[in-house]
Amino acid sequence: MNEIVRIDNLSKKFGSFVSVSNLFLTVNKGDIYGFLGLNGSGKTTTIRMLLGMVHPTKGSVSYFGKKLSDHNQAIWNQVGYMVETPYAYPNLSVKENLTLFGKLRGINSQRQIEETMEMIQISAYANVKVKYLSLGNTQKLGLGKALLHRPSILILDEPTNGLDPSGIVDMRRLLYTLAKDHGVTIFLSSHILDEMEKLITRMGILHHGQLIRELTMNDFKAVRKKSLRLKFANGNPSVVTQLKRLGFSPQTLENNEFIIKDQHSVNHPEQVNKKLASCTIYPSNFWVQQETLEEYFIRTIKQNGG
Numbered sequence: 001m002n003e004i005v006r007i008d009n010l011s012k013k014f015g016s017f018v019s020v021s022n023l024f025l026t027v028n029k030g031d032i033y034g035f036l037g038l039n040g041s042g043k044t045t046t047i048r049m050l051l052g053m054v055h056p057t058k059g060s061v062s063y064f065g066k067k068l069s070d071h072n073q074a075i076w077n078q079v080g081y082m083v084e085t086p087y088a089y090p091n092l093s094v095k096e097n098l099t100l101f102g103k104l105r106g107i108n109s110q111r112q113i114e115e116t117m118e119m120i121q122i123s124a125y126a127n128v129k130v131k132y133l134s135l136g137n138t139q140k141l142g143l144g145k146a147l148l149h150r151p152s153i154l155i156l157d158e159p160t161n162g163l164d165p166s167g168i169v170d171m172r173r174l175l176y177t178l179a180k181d182h183g184v185t186i187f188l189s190s191h192i193l194d195e196m197e198k199l200i201t202r203m204g205i206l207h208h209g210q211l212i213r214e215l216t217m218n219d220f221k222a223v224r225k226k227s228l229r230l231k232f233a234n235g236n237p238s239v240v241t242q243l244k245r246l247g248f249s250p251q252t253l254e255n256n257e258f259i260i261k262d263q264h265s266v267n268h269p270e271q272v273n274k275k276l277a278s279c280t281i282y283p284s285n286f287w288v289q290q291e292t293l294e295e296y297f298i299r300t301i302k303q304n305g306g
């Protein structure tokens with residue numbers, strides 16, 4: 001089945017405050033779905049409803065076509081999650097912790113524990129007590145707990161929270177490997193948009209509890225703004241006139257930098273370069289600037305009332 005999660009008209013009110021409003025969303029097999037939103041936009045509330053930790057005011061959540069309910073506990077055999085820095089016993093080693101958490105889930109196979117440690121790339125620390133682990137490795141261990149029963153989908157709320165830059169990159173690579181090599185579908189929220197840009201295959205932007213945009217990474221690559229940038233080593237007051245004479249409509253930035261935005265030029269920078277050279281205009285830097293996910297996210301939020 002392609003559709004793993006379906007969120008259908010989901011809303012949550014706390015008193016009169018609407019935290020999540022009329023949310024429709026699907027997560028398909030193989031997605032690495034980035035759930036993006038500012039602080040307080042309703043991401044955690046949604047994730048808690050996905051995990052049955054918060055009861056929706058309205059709407060439903062389904063996994064594999066079956067609605068989440070108290071009578072359908074078997075669903076949790078296929079779901080793994082990490083919603084906050086997960087607990088581990090500090091005086092037990094990584095392996096002892098996973099063995100213990102495995103037993104609580106009815107998993108007694110040492111092989112499965114070893115395989116889990118390989119999946120989360122922590123085997124080198126198998127015998128290290130958890131209290132001596134870095135935060136990055138503690139988060140990996142949390143992922144290991146979530147993966148012990150080999151779920152089809154992993155739901156993660158801010159998995160890189162508190163990690164240093166190298167821990168963040170490590171976590172991104174690990175999640176990519178889990179999706180690519182182990183076929184795990186991932187739904188995750190994060191604030192670190194430049195990392196998300198390198199990882200996710202689809203995204204939903206949540207704003208004031210509403211899903212204001214949903215698109216694939218390929219859609220994003222097609223719709224993001226692009227412009228041609230020219231930078232000159234030295235100031236030349238006639239550049240703008242020369243560029244206009246060549247048919248361009250340049251905008252001037254600081255530091256002898258100019259932007260050309262017309263689509264033909266952006267799509268054919270080599271033709272622009274040729275024209276410039278024919279008039280002995282030689283920029284020291286010449287490149288196509290693409291809107292980053294962070295810039296696109298901020299633009300989308302602003303278009304929706306900021």
Ligand SMILES: Nc1ncnc2c1ncn2[C@@H]1O[C@H](COP(=O)(O)OP(=O)(O)OP(=O)(O)O)[C@@H](O)[C@H]1O
Pocket residue numbers: 014017018019037038039040041042043044045046
């Ligand atoms: N139990 C609660 N009672 C009252 N209001 C709540 C409760 N839980 C969340 N909220 C409110 O709902 C809104 C959404 O909160 P939520 O934690 O889901 O946002 P978030 O997008 O996860 O933010 P962050 O990125 O800061 O974690 C916030 O305004 C928050 O104050």
